[in-house]
Amino acid sequence: MPEIAEVETVVRSLRRRLPGRRIRRVDIFDEKLGALDATRLKGRVIRDVVRAGKEIVIDVSTPRSPLWWCIHLRMTGALLWCDRAQPPSQRHLRLAARLDRGALFFFDARRFGVTRLCDAPDQWAAPGVDPLAKNFTAPRLAALLAGAKTAIKPWLLRQDRLVGFGNIYASEVLFAARINPRRSAGSLTPAEINRLHRATRRVLTKAVECGGTTISDFADCEGESGGYQHQLKVYGREGERCKRCGARIKRLVQQGRSTFFCSACQR
Ligand SMILES: [Zn+2]
Secondary structure, three states, rough: OOHHHHHHHHHHHHHOOOOOOOEEEEEOOOOHOOOOOOOHOOOEEEEEEEOOEHHHEEEEOOOEEEEEEEOOOOOOEEEEOOOOOOOOOOEEEEEEEEOOOEEEEEEEEOEEEEEEEEEOHHHOOOOOOOOOOOOOOOHHHHHHHOOOOOOOOHHHHOOOOOOOOOOHHHHHHHHHHOOOOOOEEEHHHHHHHHHHHHHHHHHHHHHOOOOOOOOOOOOOOOOEEEOHHOOOOOOOOOOEEEEOOOOEEEEEEEEEEEEOOOOOOOO
């Protein structure tokens, strides 16, 4: 599932292509997306593309009529920009937006992706702190963690505190910070919180630089796969050697999700 680094990758690739383009028409091929009033997008010029948590937000506002087109990729959604009006394939095609030059196609094999229109920023703004934003600081993280009773790994997946984390980066960040995923989130010392903050910034920044992680089929809007899967230290490596201490990587299940970690060097 695309996490914060993958969605950021898609947003950056869309930002290179979309701003200034006018939407000529939007066709929906899946009744699950039928609630989207695509006629409201017709004729609008794309001003910018931003990310709110794991949601892609396309600003199509005019001075008199603010409007944002939001797309959440969920499990298998993908956006592909083409300089031709025809998609490279009809398979899993759910929506096509023809622009004055090129087109944007939304593919989604499992159909969990969602799209909606928002008339005000507070309708799309993410409720938690974005770990790639400037206001994500160690004191801010400490304040978010204070009093939390759940284990730190599932805590990272809550989208109302920090936004954007999924299963891959939650395991990777805790490994980088040398924190055991079973630790109670509220029990971290100031030194551990500092390590967690630095590790979060470092891992996510690097993952975005690599164009995200491609485990099965993630790609940016030009079909380019990510490269961070080659840098993963623990995720998907159960039974293999820890790259830091040589012990075997373990897997445990927390709240129904797999966690990968090294019990020897994550305390
Ligand atoms: Zn280790």
